[in-house]
Amino acid sequence: MARQSTGRALRALLLQPPARAAPLTPRGPAASYGTSITSAKIQVNGVHLHYQQTGEGSHAVLLLPGMLGSGQTDFGPQLKSMNKQLFTIVAWDPRGYGQSIPPSRDFPPDFFERDAKDAVDLMQALKFKKFSLLGWSDGGITALIAAATYPTLIHKLVVWGANASVTQEDVRIYNGIRDVSKWSEKVKKPLEEMYGHKYFAQTCEAWVDGISRFAEKSDGNICQQLLPDIKCPTFIIHGEKDPLVPQAHAEYIHKHIKGSRLLLMPEGKHNLHLRFAEDFNRQVEDFLH
Numbered sequence: 001m002a003r004q005s006t007g008r009a010l011r012a013l014l015l016q017p018p019a020r021a022a023p024l025t026p027r028g029p030a031a032s033y034g035t036s037i038t039s040a041k042i043q044v045n046g047v048h049l050h051y052q053q054t055g056e057g058s059h060a061v062l063l064l065p066g067m068l069g070s071g072q073t074d075f076g077p078q079l080k081s082m083n084k085q086l087f088t089i090v091a092w093d094p095r096g097y098g099q100s101i102p103p104s105r106d107f108p109p110d111f112f113e114r115d116a117k118d119a120v121d122l123m124q125a126l127k128f129k130k131f132s133l134l135g136w137s138d139g140g141i142t143a144l145i146a147a148a149t150y151p152t153l154i155h156k157l158v159v160w161g162a163n164a165s166v167t168q169e170d171v172r173i174y175n176g177i178r179d180v181s182k183w184s185e186k187v188k189k190p191l192e193e194m195y196g197h198k199y200f201a202q203t204c205e206a207w208v209d210g211i212s213r214f215a216e217k218s219d220g221n222i223c224q225q226l227l228p229d230i231k232c233p234t235f236i237i238h239g240e241k242d243p244l245v246p247q248a249h250a251e252y253i254h255k256h257i258k259g260s261r262l263l264l265m266p267e268g269k270h271n272l273h274l275r276f277a278e279d280f281n282r283q284v285e286d287f288l289h
Contacts, residue, residue: 050099055084060131064139070098077277107210148226160237163249227256239268
């Protein structure tokens with residue numbers, strides 16, 4: 001019965017187009033302050049990484065997308081509406097995703113650690129001495145690893161839709177989205193436009209295989225042992241209706257990062273930062289500020 005309900009929830013997620021939340025009105029009189037979004041590439045660790053940047057604030061923030069994600073597809077409301085007087089916002093495309101192709105995306109055992117090093121090195125290449133991380137889904141896992149591994153560089157950490165281990169139930173959920181031909185057109189279309197159907201489909205299958213390998217370990221560990229090493233202020237957000245990441249993962253992360261905060265959003269699903277963008281942005285800005 002649980003597997004049937006999980007399947008229904010997945011279908012509901014994939015059949016439901018992301019809602020477009022009303023943009024936040026910038027605070028203060030300077031409504032047009034540094035609002036343009038620039039796009040560029042920079043060479044990091046032998047790869048030309050694409051990123052978008054906006055805002056002129058003294059607090060630098062890196063947005064880390066999920067599987068097959070990019071700044072363009074994953075963080076529109078944050079790039080548009082987060083406070084650009086307080087923050088300088090960077091959204092990156094991890095190697096093999098978005099416009100950071102070539103190379104093609106692959107999933108070796110250390111792909112999260114590789115992304116964490118790429119992300120931190122990108123921000124250093126952009127001359128940010130210290131910065132905060134906002135990580136969604138896979139990007140949340142990458143952010144957890146980065147915060148634990150490079151503690152002197154990370155100011156604050158926000159993660160949502162993330163997990164520090166993979167269970168057999170998680171593997172069943174992942175296999176429910178393996179075949180992209182079963183995804184709704186509204187969800188598929190922007191990804192097919194970005195990648196082409198073949199790359200999109202093959203990369204999704206490769207991701208399912210790659211992340212499922214963690215479940216072959218006795219404890220399913222991805223980065224559980226690193227959580228106690230995270231010393232920066234940490235804010236964990238979880239949608240109580242997330243069909244892809246069970247709530248126990250958020251609770252585990254909260255329990256093992258000392259002093260962390262956990263916010264449960266009763267109506268939130270996996271894409272809560274898009275569906276409830278105004279509330280999400282406000283909560284995150286208040287935490288970062």
